[in-house]
Amino acid sequence: MAPELERRQPPVDPRLWRYATASRSFLLLIGLLALAQTAVVVGFAFLTTRAVVDAIAGREIAGTLLALAAVVLLRSVLSFARERVAARASARVESQLRAAVLDAIARLGPGWTATRSTAQLALVAGRGLDALEPYVGRYLPQLVQTVVATPILLAVMGTADAVSGLTVLLTLPLIPIFMVLIGLATRSVQRRQWDTLTHLATRFAETVQGLSTLTVFGRQHRAADSIERVTDDYRRETMTVLRVSFLSGFALEFLASISVAIVAVTIGFRLLDGSLSLTVGLFVLLLAPEAFLPIRQVGVQFHASSEGVAATRDVFAILDEAAAATPSAPAAAAVDRGAHVLRLTDVRVRDLPPVDLEARSGEIVLIEGPSGAGKSSLLHALLGFAPATGRIELDGRDVRTLPPSAWLAWAGQRPGLAAGTVASNVSLGDAALPAATVAEALSLVGLSDVDPEQVLGIQGAGLSGGQAQRVAVARAIARHLRGHAPVLALDEPSAALDAAAEAHLWRSLRSIADAGALILLVSHRTTARAIADRVVRLTGAGVSV
Template identity: 65%
Template structure:
């Protein structure tokens, strides 16, 4: 998967706070209120510290004895302790808010992927999504712990400190007011460069994760064809590219930090020189001059720190952009849905036929030929056709993984209004097994698994030789291809036996089986149909016709529309 190096101007723009954060993470709203109150208290402490220190120094110069300085020094110590306490409170509030927001955004991301459905997910890299939900959202710790508190501190503290300086010495206040905008201007310019290189680094990391995942999954095939070394070289190349992007981010960060420090230092020096000249000619008292001089660095510090902390938070900002894009897509999808509201599925005990009328599945920019058939309880409907005719697409439409036109009803209700998980038991060409025991895979989704039904489902799927307690690795590691396929079929059988679905859809369930095992599997399929199940079956094997009550023949060319042949 190659990434486009061109930057989206909208994504590359620098936004202090994305408004979508407040929309999708309610915990951030209280965070901003708490941080604003802490920033207000910190500003008061800063002004008090400068005033108390000025009073102590000028009193000492005037010859006040140590005993007379004790109250001022005591208050000064209290102010220092209060400032430290406020810093701790800000860190604690930010840390808790970051944890809550991370949890809310992860939950919202998972819900959004569920809303968008398998069809949307099929066009995305699952590895990139995992990086976003994992490392990306973890980077919000720096965003909430450093950048946002400093941003709020800037909004609150800088105007107040500037107002106090103007009140005490309008010339110094005017100097700060004129030089202060230089820092935001350079921050915006630096921020644009930082955002661009950070976005490239983030895309490279996602590309690396996707490439590594693809290489690991296809390693067996790569070794058979002798291409594993090229795949490893490709991963190494992307890794080196990520290293270069990371160093580029660090280089921009260091240069921007130097530029901001230089501007702030020059600005404070201008204020100091002005105060010095006016102290010499007597136009300014020492108390006012020292007080304003102590406040001058504090006026520039918040803005300077915002620029510094932006770099630390840039990875989290890049990740939240991806999260918000997914959430926006889910929100638009939910808002533009033209179907009916989702209804509870009919109870399995009620039964009901599956009726498909002129089902046309969307594929890319076009549509597949129409499909029509009716499958009643107690029957097996076989869907045949050459590769590419759209057999699996029909199943994808039924389970909500593909958009389609036409009417499709189960028990008199449009399937688009029914949660597919409550009426359809499906086993696809990919087993889709998870790490855990065979029993856990067979009873997937059942809060209270029935061990007896697990064993019966395995028997019907010709997997009776497998131990239900056997622990599997990731993606079913530990089983052969045929065994994994039979466990997936057993999962669909178990869902029907447990009463969770009345329609069983099996996509090429015998492709990895020998003839004897296949014949036993067809017996299990027939037994479930005779028990009252609606069974839909896709198979290239001629032996499947022996158990079929009806055959739906699909053709690749649209001119050859689907037909229905009674077995």
């Protein structure tokens, strides 16, 4: 976001109402509680004044003290209610925004996420939304309290004593002016802190992911030094935020104290010359700090919520991008069983040559070509992982109107296994997958000797590279066996296999195709030609069949 836009950002981002509906009723309820709290503050000042004046005059004050105790109790109850409502509302707002962010990422699709840092997205959806708790639970309620209480208290003071009311009215704007000036500085340094934290999270995630490669090439220490430098930057930015926060806190307290002192001095002189009664003077003097308190607390809570405010920029940026994108089609049911025709017409991925292709059920279409010719990119276009022009149709329907899970099963070059059992990896996306289907899929890829209940570590730790690759292929086959995917797209499924395992896999794929599957097979292995019905060769100049 440009600095000019940041300076124009209102105290409450209006997008909050649009994306988190819980915030609407929450602020209404907070407003009602603020009104009640303001009435209690006025009542407390009035009863305290009456008790003091009556005590000086020697009158009975037992009833007044009893009423004063009731007001104090009510004030405590209202404060507790506000904290409780704010805590519950902030949890609901966070939950709604997190669900909205995840839905937005899903609607933007894998092609969008492929261009983003997963560590940054995780940070935004995790800590970024957690940081909204002070913003929603403290800053917004205090802002509402200020909007409601300050005008009422000024009106009450002005009615009781016009001079004191005018003094507060003239000195009160000094606090917002300084708040705006300090707030601009705070927003800038907080933005830098959040950006540094995002950079640190991304760098750390990338380093951990590539640690084995870095170690082999002796670069692990340099990576650690880089993380240390970014951590140092984050520490410095954090200390800058704290310095600005302490400075602003001092400035606001100093201005409020000076303003209250001016009111107190004027009241004192008028009490001495007899132009002001003790009742009115004491009442106004008790209200003066309360008039400045809400706006002082807004400054305090703004700094406490500054990280959440900085995080909302990234949160709303994702939501706005998803809202501006073409609305996604409603989730469709799986494509019916039967014969199918997949047709690609002038499909161009990035700057690669256009591809025209037609494949039918029962066929294995082998896609060959040199590295960089666009074989994997073509499969990514089918999945929505990569933007493409042209038309991709299944039985005459544009596949962009179908979720990939409704018609396509895929196994990529990276197995993409998760911690859990082998069976849970095979049944990913289909919790009701029968154990018999899991066993059949594993058998078809040559893993009948692998226990489906074997527990794997992160990224499939516990299996060899070839076994992990075959589990990924088994997952795609299992979806087809369940009738969820008439089309199988397999990207180098035998890259990590020996000759015997590869031959077993080719026989299984041929039998699956003969049973009605449409298989798009990307492979460098010349042995794949033996099972292919057609061979499509991608080159830098175009397509040959």
